[in-house]
Amino acid sequence: MRPIHIADAKKRDAEVAFHVHYEKRNVKMVLPDGTEKINVKILKSTVDIERSLFTVGGTMADIAQKIIDGDPEIDMELIGKKLNHTHKLYVDKNDNIAYRVNMFQRVMNPDGTERERRDINKVPSNVNAEIPLRWTGKRFDKSEAVRKYIFSKKYQLRHVNGVTYDFLYNMAKDLHETDSLMLIGGGKKGSDPIMLSRGGAAYRGFLEGRVDGDRYCLILHLTNIEMKLPDDLILSIRSRGCNMG
Amino acid sequence: MLSEKGNWVNRDELVAVAEDETPADLVGSSFDSVMDLRRKVDIKEFMDHSITLFYHLGDADQSLIKAVGNSIYVFEYCYFDGCEGFPAFVMVSEGSLFMLIGVKNLFEMLSLEQPGWIDEDTDDYEENDEELDFSML
Numbered sequence: 001m002r003p004i005h006i007a008d009a010k011k012r013d014a015e016v017a018f019h020v021h022y023e024k025r026n027v028k029m030v031l032p033d034g035t036e037k038i039n040v041k042i043l044k045s046t047v048d049i050e051r052s053l054f055t056v057g058g059t060m061a062d063i064a065q066k067i068i069d070g071d072p073e074i075d076m077e078l079i080g081k082k083l084n085h086t087h088k089l090y091v092d093k094n095d096n097i098a099y100r101v102n103m104f105q106r107v108m109n110p111d112g113t114e115r116e117r118r119d120i121n122k123v124p125s126n127v128n129a130e131i132p133l134r135w136t137g138k139r140f141d142k143s144e145a146v147r148k149y150i151f152s153k154k155y156q157l158r159h160v161n162g163v164t165y166d167f168l169y170n171m172a173k174d175l176h177e178t179d180s181l182m183l184i185g186g187g188k189k190g191s192d193p194i195m196l197s198r199g200g201a202a203y204r205g206f207l208e209g210r211v212d213g214d215r216y217c218l219i220l221h222l223t224n225i226e227m228k229l230p231d232d233l234i235l236s237i238r239s240r241g242c243n244m245g
Numbered sequence: 246m247l248s249e250k251g252n253w254v255n256r257d258e259l260v261a262v263a264e265d266e267t268p269a270d271l272v273g274s275s276f277d278s279v280m281d282l283r284r285k286v287d288i289k290e291f292m293d294h295s296i297t298l299f300y301h302l303g304d305a306d307q308s309l310i311k312a313v314g315n316s317i318y319v320f321e322y323c324y325f326d327g328c329e330g331f332p333a334f335v336m337v338s339e340g341s342l343f344m345l346i347g348v349k350n351l352f353e354m355l356s357l358e359q360p361g362w363i364d365e366d367t368d369d370y371e372e373n374d375e376e377l378d379f380s381m382l
Binding site: 023035142 | 246247248249254258259260261262263264266269271288289291292295296297299301315317328329336337338339341343345348349350351352353354355356357359360361362363364
C-alpha cells in the first residue's frame with residue numbers, strides 16, 4: 001500500500017496507507033474450448049527496418065509492391081520476438097532517442113482553447129511530502145459535489161497502527177456526522193492540487209467519512225473535471241427555452 | 246493473443262463465460278433499444294463508483310429532465326452488443342441531463358484489527374489504472 005501524509009482539522013498529522021480495490025468483473029473472455037487466452041507483446045517492426053523501406057525511393061505504390069515482392073519488412077531474427085519488459089522512449093524527428101524531454105500539461109477551456117501550459121516535470125508528488133495534505137475547512141454537500149465534479153479516482157485510507165486508527169476514525173466520524181465532504185489539498189495552506197505522482201495529473205481531493213460503531217471508512221475522492229458545459233452550448237440551450245438553473 | 250499452445254487467437258474467437266465457466270449473460274448495446282430508468286440509487290451507492298466516462302445528454306427533453314429531478318437513476322450500460330454491462334448513472338446538473346459510466350470500488354468498514362501496511366519502495370509509482378479491466382468496454 002502507498003503512504004499518504006495527511007493532517008486532520010486540528011492540524012495533527014500522520015503517515016497512513018491508501019489503496020484502491022475495484023469490484024472484480026464476473027465475466028471473462030476465454031477461448032472456445034474454455035482455455036485461457038494469453039496476452040503477449042510481439043515486436044512488429046523496428047526503426048531501422050521502417051527507415052530502410054522508405055529510403056529506397058519511389059512512390060508509395062512502389063514501396064508497397066517491394067514489400068509484397070520481397071518481404072523486406074520481415075527480419076527473421078527480430079520480427080515476432082516476444083517482448084517482456086518494455087519502457088516508453090521518446091524520439092526526436094530523426095528517430096534518435098531523446099534523453100531530455102520537457103513535458104507540458106495543457107489546460108484547456110471548455111471551448112477547446114488553451115488556457116495554460118504547465119511544466120509537469122518539475123511538479124513532484126505531494127501525497128507523502130514533508131507538508132501533509134491539509135483540511136481546508138471547506139465542506140461540501142455530497143449531493144451538490146457529485147453534480148459539480150466528476151470523481152474519476154477513489155482511494156480508501158487505512159490505519160497502520162492503533163494510534164492512526166484513532167486518527168482516521170475521528171476524521172471519518174466528523175465527516176459522517178456532518179454528512180459532508182471536506183476539501184483537502186497540498187502545500188502550507190492546503191490550497192495546492194493533489195499530485196499522485198511526479199508530473200501526473202493535478203486533482204482536487206475530497207474526503208468522505210462513514211462510521212458504523214467502532215468501524216470506519218475514510219475515502220479520498222479525486223477529481224480534475226467539472227461537470228460543466230461550454231458557455232456557447234449553455235447559450236444554445238437557453239435560446240431553445242430550457243431552464244439552466 | 247495466443248492460446249495455451251502458442252497459436253494466434255483473434256479477438257472475435259473469444260467467448261464470454263461467468264466465474265463458474267458457464268456462458269455469461271451479456272447485455273445488448275444500449276443504443277439498440279429504449280433504456281428504462283427504473284432503479285434509483287442513493288448518494289452513497291453512487292459515490293462507491295469511480296467515473297470512467299461521462300456524456301451530456303443534450304437532446305433530453307424537459308419532461309425527462311423534470312422526471313429525473315434530484316434523483317440518480319442507474320441502468321446497465323453497454324456500448325457494443327454483448328458485454329457484461331457497466332452501471333450508467335443518469336442525473337441532472339445545472340438543468341442539463343448527464344450520463345456517467347462507473348466502475349464499483351470495494352470500500353471496507355475497517356476495525357482496529359484490520360490495519361494496512363506501507364510498502365517500502367513506492368518512489369517509482371506511476372499513475373495508471375492497470376488494476377482496472379476495461380477489456381469489456
